[in-house]
Amino acid sequence: MNNETIVAISTAIGQGAISIVRLSGDQAIEIVNKFFPEKDLKNVSSHTVHYGHIVQNNQHIDEVMLTIFRSPKSFTTEDIVEINCHGGVFVASKILELMLEGGAISAKPGEFTERAFLNGRIDLTQAEAVMDIIEASSDLSLSLANKGLDGIIYNLITDLRSELLDIIAQIEVNIDYPEYDDVEVLTNDVLKPAISLLVKEIAQILEKAKVGKVIREGIKTAIIGRPNVGKSSLLNALLREDKAIVTEIQGTTRDIVEGQINIGGVILNLIDTAGIRQSQDKIERIGIDKAKAVIHDAQLVLFVIDNNAALTDDDKKLLKLTQHKKRIVIINKSDLDQELDVEFETSVQVSALNKTGIDKLEQKIKDMFLAGSINIGDQTYLSNARHIQKLKETKKALLDSIGSIHKAMPVDMVEIDLKDAWTLLGDIIGDNSSTALLDELFSKFCLGK
Ligand SMILES: Nc1nc2c(ncn2[C@@H]2O[C@H](COP(=O)(O)OP(=O)(O)OP(=O)(O)O)[C@@H](O)[C@H]2O)c(=O)[nH]1
Ligand SMILES: [Mg+2]
Known part of the structure; x- marks a missing residue:
């Protein structure tokens, strides 16, 4: 058991409607009471809200609402006071300062949750789930985090x-x-x-x-191919946004361009890369090196080839380079005549220009990673x-x-x-x-x- 009373600003630092300064520990109520002359908080019941002012030397610092949680029925199992003040950086910091003056100490990151764990209210997986809820970026990941909690x-x-x-x-x-x-x-x-x-x-x-x-982390997805096959066009089609520059000039993309999409609750972290080929251009070569590094880290490779051209040596080299990766071959420019002279096992026909075949591609990715069977009712997924x-x-x-x-x-x-x-x-x-x-x-x- 920890006797010291901790305090922290629990909301994000920045201007907003409300900020919350939170205290937890034996002295929490007593400390706030020193700066709240309108009511004696010592005898108020648990789970009650109180209106008044935080006051220093007879001066109003802020008009606030206080919420009182008495031990053991609180998040940490200790006495907790939450001060809802106005959401200014200065005013919240000022109130924090007063509480420190009053005898509280600054909380370490995560210390409220740590106390909840040490005091036996939650186990470690539940403590971690609190963080997961905060970090969740999709309905599914939020749902998993809640199951953890x-x-x-x-x-x-x-x-x-x-x-x-x-x-x-x-x-x-x-x-x-x-x-x-x-x-x-x-x-x-x-x-x-x-x-x-x-x-x-x-x-x-x-x-x-x-x-x-x-579900928790998303899928790191690299869009790979030789120049001009339509990688950046595919990125834009998937993102439904003109994010990457598209031109008919080979070697348009130099640096990597990233974007995120949510397909049926699964986050795809997309990375568009420079077209890979032999190049004398110094900047393009750096881009190509980056593209190769991206292939190495990727969990999924979207390999783009041109439906309107026969397979080139560059295509063949790249197919070899990505052969051990989880890969979908994307036959792009399917709106143009077929000149492509090979077939692939896992491939999808799309036209990034006309935005056709994109839904088929998304379905394929979902099937590949979720095996079509994600039972949200069950949810004993460790993540x-x-x-x-x-x-x-x-x-x-x-x-x-x-x-x-x-x-x-x-x-x-x-x-x-x-x-x-x-x-x-x-x-x-x-x-x-x-x-x-x-x-x-x-x-x-x-x-x-
Ligand atoms: N007809 C047709 N043209 C397309 C399609 N997708 C892309 N293009 C065209 O192909 C050219 C190259 O497209 P980009 O998306 O820039 O190709 P990229 O693979 O990113 O090229 P680099 O960045 O140079 O490697 C552009 O002129 C696009 O408009 C498509 O599905 N059909
Ligand atoms: Mg490009």
């Missing part, structure tokens, strides 16, 4: 943990009462299938997490990179334990990996005290044999 990820991990605990409990019982079970029977008939099942469940969650990651990493490590620890079983290692060796997996899952939700493990184990034993 509701505790969906917490429940998912807790369910896995409780399955794991059952397995560990079997071993503990066997170590305590070795005469009860034949160790070999235990490991091969009981532990191995149970651990394998858990690995399978985790593998499924990780598979779904790929979708979660796409946070930290959670995904920890879960991968958990899976590895479990596979290691199966490896130990195969090598006929002593059962307490198997248990070491299982306990590692337990700790890793605990890292996700921020619960890692080993006393908790023991307490839970103990309660399991009371129910079992």
Whole structure:
């Protein structure tokens, strides 16, 4: 528990209708009371709003509305006062200054949420979900973040943990009462299938997490091709905006041009690049190098070729360069006569000029990344990179334990990996005290044999 009362301006710094200065801690009400002469806040009830003025040396600093939340029914579980003042940078800073004078200390970034976690009101995944809500950039990512705040990820991990605990409990019982079970029977008939099942469940969650990651971060999409095939025209058609310069001159685009679109809730971060070819022009060459770097980082390559020309050597080189990427071949200029002399597996015919075929392209991208099956009602999609990493490590620890079983290692060796997996899952939700493990184990034993 932290005794110090923290304060911060909780709204964005800048002019606006209202700013909120927020305090949390034992002294929160007392500190604000010093500067709010119109009412004694010490005895007001929780969840009430109070009108009055923040006053310094008998001078009105601002007309405000105060909201009082008393411990434990608040975001941090501590006493909280929110001062709704006018949204000027100076006035909000002035009120902040008074609160510091009154005995509060400046909050660190995220400290209100950190306190909510440390005081046990939310787990780590919920604390992270608060940030995800703030950063959400589409309906789907917002919806995922809200599920996180509701505790969906917490429940998912807790369910896995409780399955794991059952397995560990079997071993503990066997170590305590070795005469009860034949160790070999235990490991091969009981532990191995149970651990394998858990690995399978985790593998499924990780598979779904790929979708979660796409929803959260968007898809880094590079538009690639030789000069003049219509890359910038395609970018503009997708963005429904004339963002990039389009001309009939080869080598029009030099620097990269970026834009973002939302297709069915999935964010596509589009990058238009310089047409790739051998060039003597110094600026164009830099652009071409950048384009190659973009290919390297891209999660999806939109490879544009000209329907009105036979495949060139430049096309062939670029096809080779992008062959290992997730790729859609875009046969552009489909309004002109077909001169193209090859067929591609994953291709879409478009005319960036006439804006035809664009919806087909969007559908293809959606199918490719969401496999056409995003069930928003289910939404146990892990999307946070930290959670995904920890879960991968958990899976590895479990596979290691199966490896130990195969090598006929002593059962307490198997248990070491299982306990590692337990700790890793605990890292996700921020619960890692080993006393908790023991307490839970103990309660399991009371129910079992
Ligand atoms: N007929 C027809 N012309 C098109 C189409 N798309 C683009 N063009 C024309 O092709 C020329 C080149 O288009 P851009 O979009 O600048 O091509 P780019 O691939 O970005 O070219 P660089 O930036 O030089 O690499 C322009 O004159 C466009 O108007 C299309 O679908 N049909
Ligand atoms: Mg261009």
